[in-house]
Amino acid sequence: MLAKKLLQDFYKSDALIDSAVMDTYLHPDVVVDWNSSKGFIQMKRADILALTAELSRAYIRSKARISHMIKEGDTVAVRYSHYVKTIENPREEMLLAHFFVIWEIKDDKLFRGYQISQLS
DSSP states (O other): OOHHHHHHHHHHTTTTTOHHHHHHHEEEEEEEEEEETTEEEEEEHHHHHHHHHHHHHHEEEEEEEEEEEEEETTEEEEEEEEEEEESSOTTOEEEEEEEEEEEEEETTEEEEEEEEEEEO
């Protein structure tokens, strides 16, 4: 699969709140370096799946609105805003955060991510 198409499919899916879907996109050796508002976090496969499961308990819908996507080889840079709908208020869409991530793709899977986020 083409790297850019893989990322488009990933962010259009429910992967950010569905660990079964997330699992299909992750390389077995995936690592994400994330500079968040809480500081630096390095996540491996189990950590990513645990975070996804945690998000699924709080949100019923998730949408990533991509504003930029640039590809070079097997590396894709993505800038997006992550919107969610909560269980308490499913009619209101809420901006969770803005993200910029550089993904390295290996074997048609997300292999290495370098991510930075800013709360809305």
